[in-house]
Amino acid sequence: MASHLKGVAKSTMSDQIRKELCEYKRDNPASTQKDLQRWLEGKFHLKVSQGTISNTLKRSDDYLSAKIEKGRAEIKRHKPAKYLNPGKINVLDTIIENNAEDDSEDDTVSLEPVTRKEALMASNTLHNFMIQYKNTTPELLDAIRKVRDELQIDLNFKGK
Incomplete structure (x- = not known):
């Protein structure tokens, strides 16, 4: 945990709070990340690290353009999954190639029987x-x- 948050329970923000943070920053462009931390604590009684503020602001376009469904507003955010681009790597060919190599090599080790x-x-x-x-x-x-x-x-x- 960050040194400036010692003794504070880990907090995460819902999409709705992240969206409000981005809107506040858009409306108050001179606010620093420390100001935003204080604003979150005052409005939502939520303590978050400067890194969380920074990561949220980096993705502010996503939060501001996203239509947050009412039922999903309180769901906590997780990093999006990253998938391989099928055009770059042919996964099936790689698996078949690795299996062919495995079949040709003899990895067995003989062990003495144990009493x-x-x-x-x-x-x-x-x-x-x-x-x-x-x-x-x-x-x-x-x-x-x-x-x-x-x-x-x-x-x-x-x-x-």
Whole structure:
């Protein structure tokens, strides 16, 4: 969060508020972005960063020309999705070409078979390692314990 907004909850503006901001700036061209921040706080009790003001003003033509539907006026704005221009890149040809390259290369790695005892030792090591970290969730530790217990049961059964 911006340093000048420390302790302030993150705020976002609806399209309607963005449109009003653009109209205010159009009607008061001498206003600075700091003035616009104060205006938003006074009128809407909304604190936003200078960057939000700047980004909104960059797109002021869109907001001022857009007819905002009554039901959509309070929907919060997100950046528009950017799509590839199909004329520039033929996505299908690229995918087919990459798949052909993948088929010709052999990426397989042979692994030695692991015994149940080695798997049990590995699960114990993993469990002990994960216990050391405070961010480890109890669910993860439970899952590791379940795997370890299944391996132990299987090892005991096969050993008899």
